[in-house]
Amino acid sequence: MLEITKKRPVTTRKLHECFACTQTIDKGIKAIYATAKQDEQHTHFHLHQKCNIKLAKNKNALSDGVYRGCLNDIESTPQWLMEV
Numbered sequence: 001m002l003e004i005t006k007k008r009p010v011t012t013r014k015l016h017e018c019f020a021c022t023q024t025i026d027k028g029i030k031a032i033y034a035t036a037k038q039d040e041q042h043t044h045f046h047l048h049q050k051c052n053i054k055l056a057k058n059k060n061a062l063s064d065g066v067y068r069g070c071l072n073d074i075e076s077t078p079q080w081l082m083e084v
């Protein structure tokens with residue numbers, strides 16, 4: 001299971017994929033850079049700020065931990081995905 005060990009706010013300098021929703025994170029915006037550990041392997045990824053909040057709010061639904069695209073499974077049509 002993937003365990004986030006550290007999070008810090010960053011301003012992206014290039015495009016990234018959001019780990020939680022798998023959508024693109026634009027460059028030049030504020031995002032969350034997360035460091036995580038999975039089976040003693042270290043990994044890192046980016047999250048939208050709002051996805052970071054969603055992850056925190058859905059902690060109970062993610063009792064098995066965070067995985068790629070996990071927010072898509074929690075909510076099929078999240079309101080914020082409709083916003084551009």
Ligand SMILES: [Zn+2]
Binds near residue numbers: 018020022023047051
């Ligand atoms: Zn996202």
